[in-house]
Amino acid sequence: MTRLKTSDINDISSRLEIYNQEVLSKTGRTLLGIACHACGKDEIQMRRQIESFCIHVVPVTAGQGIITDFCETVTTILQFLGFNARVSDLPDTSGVALAFENKADAIMMADDRRFVGLNLNTRSVADNSEVTGRVFAAALDLMAKGIENCKVLVLGCGPVGEAASKTLLSLGARVSLCDTHLLSARFLKERLSVYPGGNKIIIEEDINTALSNYGYVMEATPSVNTIPDEFISDHMLVTAPGVPLGISKNGCQILGNRLLHDKLELGVAGMAISLVL
């Protein structure tokens, strides 16, 4: 899991309105709309419930400790979506206890291993990696105006790629897997074989050869330059939850509106919506 740096996230809060419009132009839905699409929830009904849904974002000092602006940025994203969200006055155990004592509906917190949302009433857990894979797959479905029966190349067979693949299969896409560690791709194919369409999964062993054969790509790796500029075709659509972004600045220019990437926004939106019953 890539640990975010303050420099990765310190402009998110000030650009949320702009980013929301960018997402709307690329997918036809807003951040909230994509999150609802990914969670199979009705957006109008969600809006009604969100305002009274109280979320405490609790800083965690364990391990490598606090990332400056992380909790503040998560909170601003939640507030932008309409949630009653705040950064806890206290970190760690004290912050968790305070959330319960203040009768918060949920907590969001992250150590060096996991970034999770916890619903304090239902006990449900929203895991950032799982939700991020799901929400970026939903976004690809929207960008493609329906991904059913389309071939999709999933780059990266970690937790995000796995969640994305499950969602893409459930949407009727024809999933192919690619990972620098071939065994990771093979193990994921094995795990996905129990899902509808999972037994038709193809493993692509050479990424550059593969890229020329796919119009839809999910970039879910923690590497840079996963998709070299020369392999970006003029009809390719890419959603890229991977941090850092696996596409160069020039590659981003080439793709323009055909690329969707962010480092926190969509994942946080998906986590929060998945916590609301």
Ligand code: 2YC
């Ligand atoms: O500020 C804090 O409370 C820190 N304990 C937060 C540490 C987050 C570590 N995880 C990451 O940087 C990201 C997650 C946002 C998702 C994957 N890696």
